[in-house]
Amino acid sequence: MIKLKCYSALLLTVSINLIGCQTTEIEAPKTTPIYENTAAFTPDILDGDGDGVLDGIDECPGTPPHRVVDAKGCLVELDVGGLxxxxxxxxxxxxxxxxxxxxxxxxxxxxxxxxxxxxxxxxxxxxxxxxxxxxxxxxxxxxxxxxxxxxxxxxxxxxxxxxxxxxxxxxxxxxxxxxxxxxxxxxxxxxxxxxxxxxxxxxxxxxxxxxxxxxxxxxxxxxxxxxxxxxxxxxxxx
The missing domain is CATH 3.30.1330.60 (OmpA-like domain)
Structure with missing residues (x-):
């Protein structure tokens, strides 16, 4: 029974704290502008393969990561100094x-x-x-x-x-x-x-x-x- 009472008391304390968090409202400083970023969700400017070329103009989708591509999003073969x-x-x-x-x-x-x-x-x-x-x-x-x-x-x-x-x-x-x-x-x-x-x-x-x-x-x-x-x-x- 003692353990139960302690447990109930703990729940009560946590509940009070949570209520306090929910009702506390922090107002942003008036000098800080708030921007709403909706562009990231616009389908026509996504870059699905992460090669830096947007999907709308990427002629070679699915480029492997960390590879060099041209303006069309296609792989570029690099000269590695061979003979x-x-x-x-x-x-x-x-x-x-x-x-x-x-x-x-x-x-x-x-x-x-x-x-x-x-x-x-x-x-x-x-x-x-x-x-x-x-x-x-x-x-x-x-x-x-x-x-x-x-x-x-x-x-x-x-x-x-x-x-x-x-x-x-x-x-x-x-x-x-x-x-x-x-x-x-x-x-x-x-x-x-x-x-x-x-x-x-x-x-x-x-x-x-x-x-x-x-x-x-x-x-x-x-x-x-x-x-x-x-x-x-x-x-x-x-």
């Missing part, structure tokens, strides 16, 4: 010997590959149409010249610059990817005193990337544009 380089070397007719004029440029390519040890290198061997029809090639595989041109680039990287051979893939492009007369040709072409349409096709192309490791699985438009034609027309040697 993308390209080298083109030209050869004398019917030759797979890379001229010494490229030694300095090659050293720079190898230096970059060493800076990015996980980057892959793709080497594409090319031949001119008139080289395919030459007599010596009729007794060999027609692709042997383009293969040797790609391999000379690979061997230079491996033997002279200690690049791991497993990072390098070589391809035969035959005469399927042609330089046009309007295409940019690096200064070495003229330095080698080469001229004419066929001379432009006697080449090997090296492309290195820290983002692309497989030409059969190109995911982004930039890499499809950059490597797509090689993936389509060139056959992998190794």
């Amino acid at each position: 993308e380089i390209e080298f083109v070397g030209f050869f004398p007719s019917m030759s797979s010997h890379l001229p010494a004029i490229y030694d300095t440029e090659f050293a720079k390519v190898a230096e970059k590959l060493n800076e990015y040890p996980k980057a892959s290198a793709f080497i594409f061997g090319h031949v001119a149409t008139n080289e395919i029809s030459e007599g010596p090639l009729e007794t060999l595989d027609f692709d042997s010249l383009s293969r040797n041109r790609a391999l000379i680039i690979k061997n230079t990287l491996v033997l002279q610059h200690n690049i791991d051979a497993k990072r390098i893939r070589t391809y035969n492009c035959s005469n399927k990817l042609l330089f046009k007369d309007t295409d940019y040709i690096n200064p070495s072409f003229k330095a080698l005193e080469l001229e004419g349409f066929e001379s432009k096709q006697r080449r090997a192309t090296l492309m290195a990337s820290s983002s692309v490791s497989n030409l059969t699985n190109l995911k982004y438009e930039y890499y499809i544009k950059r490597y797509g034609e090689y993936a389509k027309h060139c056959v992998k040697f190794e």
Whole structure:
């Protein structure tokens, strides 16, 4: 019974306090303006995915959090400082010997590959149409010249610059990817005193990337544009 009385007294005290809270009215200072925020509930200015672009103009709703978007609310692919380089070397007719004029440029390519040890290198061997029809090639595989041109680039990287051979893939492009007369040709072409349409096709192309490791699985438009034609027309040697 004593406990009950104490409990009743406690309830009475709390009830009195609550009544006091309910009847106490605090008036805001007259100098403090009171705003009513109704805009937050207006449907046409909501930002459902929190990307900073309002739903009414967001063309890519459902953006994952903490991602960079453009003015339309779509994801922006950022350049994270990876490696993308390209080298083109030209050869004398019917030759797979890379001229010494490229030694300095090659050293720079190898230096970059060493800076990015996980980057892959793709080497594409090319031949001119008139080289395919030459007599010596009729007794060999027609692709042997383009293969040797790609391999000379690979061997230079491996033997002279200690690049791991497993990072390098070589391809035969035959005469399927042609330089046009309007295409940019690096200064070495003229330095080698080469001229004419066929001379432009006697080449090997090296492309290195820290983002692309497989030409059969190109995911982004930039890499499809950059490597797509090689993936389509060139056959992998190794």
